[in-house]
Amino acid sequence: MNLQRTQTAQAPPAPRPGPVLAALAAAQFTVMLATSIVNVAIPQIRAGVGLSEGGTTWVVNAYGLAFGALLLAGGRAGDLLGRRRVLIAGLGLFAAASLGAGLAVSPETLIAARAAQGLGAATIAPAALALTMDLFPSGPRRGRALGVWGAVSAGGGAGGVLLGGALTQAWGWPWIFHSVAFGSVLVLVAVAALVPPSAGRAAGKFDLLGTATVTVALTCLVWGLTTARGTGWTDARVLGALLGAAVLLGAFVVIELRRPNALLPPQLFTTGRVAAGNLLMALLGSVWIGLFFFLPLYQQQVLGMGPLTTGVGQLPLAAANIIGASLAPRVSRRIGATATVSAALLTTAAGLLWLSRISADGSYLGQVLGPTALIGLGLSFAFFQLTALAVDGVPPQDTGLAGGLVNTTRQVGGAIGLAALATLAGSVTAHASTHRTHLEALTAGYRTAFMVCAATMAVAALLAVPLTRRKGRADGSRTPTAADPTTLPRQGRATRRTPAA
Missing domain, CATH: 1.20.1250.20 (MFS general substrate transporter like domains)
Incomplete structure (x- = not known):
């Protein structure tokens, strides 16, 4: 005691x-x-x-x-x-x-x-x-x-x-x-x-390859769009940057599909x-x-x-x-x-x-x-x-x-x-x-x-x-979440009627 x-x-x-x-x-x-x-x-x-x-x-x-x-x-x-x-x-x-x-x-x-x-x-x-x-x-x-x-x-x-x-x-x-x-x-x-300390941490490791790929891709994309304002869309540097962005973004998708800690x-x-x-x-x-x-x-x-x-x-x-x-x-x-x-x-x-x-x-x-x-x-x-x-x-x-x-x-x-x-x-x-x-x-x-x-x-x-x-479930009902606050009151009533659900 x-x-x-x-x-x-x-x-x-x-x-x-x-x-x-x-x-x-x-x-x-x-x-x-x-x-x-x-x-x-x-x-x-x-x-x-x-x-x-x-x-x-x-x-x-x-x-x-x-x-x-x-x-x-x-x-x-x-x-x-x-x-x-x-x-x-x-x-x-x-x-x-x-x-x-x-x-x-x-x-x-x-x-x-x-x-x-x-x-x-x-x-x-x-x-x-x-x-x-x-x-x-x-x-x-x-x-x-x-x-x-x-x-x-x-x-x-x-x-x-x-x-x-x-x-x-x-x-x-x-x-x-x-x-x-x-x-x-x-x-x-x-x-x-x-602010109190975080309650817990997720398991896993940083995806360094994915981070580097998407960062360079986005840099190429925005640089190309910005540079086109002064040089024109047919400039070789602009076209090269936009092409590089497209290739790197495609590579990022492939990397994320294959990595366990994407x-x-x-x-x-x-x-x-x-x-x-x-x-x-x-x-x-x-x-x-x-x-x-x-x-x-x-x-x-x-x-x-x-x-x-x-x-x-x-x-x-x-x-x-x-x-x-x-x-x-x-x-x-x-x-x-x-x-x-x-x-x-x-x-x-x-x-x-x-x-x-x-x-x-x-x-x-x-x-x-x-x-x-x-x-x-x-x-x-x-x-x-x-x-x-x-x-x-x-x-x-x-x-x-x-x-x-x-x-x-x-x-x-x-x-x-x-x-x-x-x-x-x-x-x-x-x-x-x-x-x-x-x-x-x-x-x-x-x-x-x-x-x-x-x-x-x-x-x-x-x-x-x-x-x-929101798409319906197999039984025709909806699954309410915090993003759809209109369902919250009904969620409470439904739970009381069918506690097994």
Whole structure:
């Protein structure tokens, strides 16, 4: 009896879910913030370190490429080594790389620091998501947690533009990186103090061959798309990079099918609705990154807004994100996963189509405010539901890998989308400059980019209907999961009627 009392007294208190979720969400917010915080300061960064036109895109893509290419390895590292340990290490690297970016004096140093930021982010995002899934088991509480996750993921983009504008105008562009470094240290302290150690680790070894193959393949793919903007699609280097990417991606598939400890086990795509969630997230990512790249450029280069006012102009989008995130779990429980994600993507498409009506002599109130608020609302619902679908039915020991996969598809989709959109917008601008003013030519390029983004979201909404509809079991019933909160109340009643099931 005395021994039992002693053990009870020495047992550590159970962690409070609220503060732990806040610390993990702050880690995710920091990662997403770093994706967009540079966008509003691109003109100042270009002048400050002497970036070329092509190098400007790489300030964004170096982060996104390293992030996306290494997310699967980062997620698997969390599963094998301990998620809390990997999260803390990633935050430390992220803070150091952010400080290095702020101190950069040359394009090469800045781009290298951004790539190192992406490496740190690749360990932070999947570990933080997996720890959140561990903290909140399937049910309404997980739905609310994923609502918070969707809010910070989508809100990080708008928040980055706002903070980037304020800091750039007040103290200069290096401070956008110094602020991220300082914030990362604060989050690291919070995680170390609040987040308990991971409960267990998965068995297995790292797939070094698969990791190297997919990383080089994605690098070739995005480099080829980015370089094509300046040299043209028929350039030998561009064609060689794209061909190399195709060959390496094919080799990666063969490697993963044959390795017992594959980086990306093929059976993961047969679990729940993981494949559907990731495909749609890739399409959403291609639009999300492009939006926060082109919109600040239009506001500054065409409308003549300063960095601070450009950032303040993102507040309606951020507010719509917060509102949507609070409503998304309840709406999903009421109308189901398929209807929620389809409506969210259509709403985003409508906002982008509206935004494609911008003009060289337009105004923020007349042509930007309404569309961005609508886009923010659609993004918050889409991020929530697609994240839920991407971890649908995944066993606990693989949640880090699933978290890495969904972040991979979003980041790689964004990197590819930005490269393609930048190439398209640049081509349209170059053609229009022969018979239009400079501002009209720039606007034509941005308008085309937004129109393509709207079409992409419309196609994604159509694909969502057949892809996300849950297939029935042999007895005609459905297997409810956390990704389909509408089934949760019925699940409880059915279990009481047929306990043997």
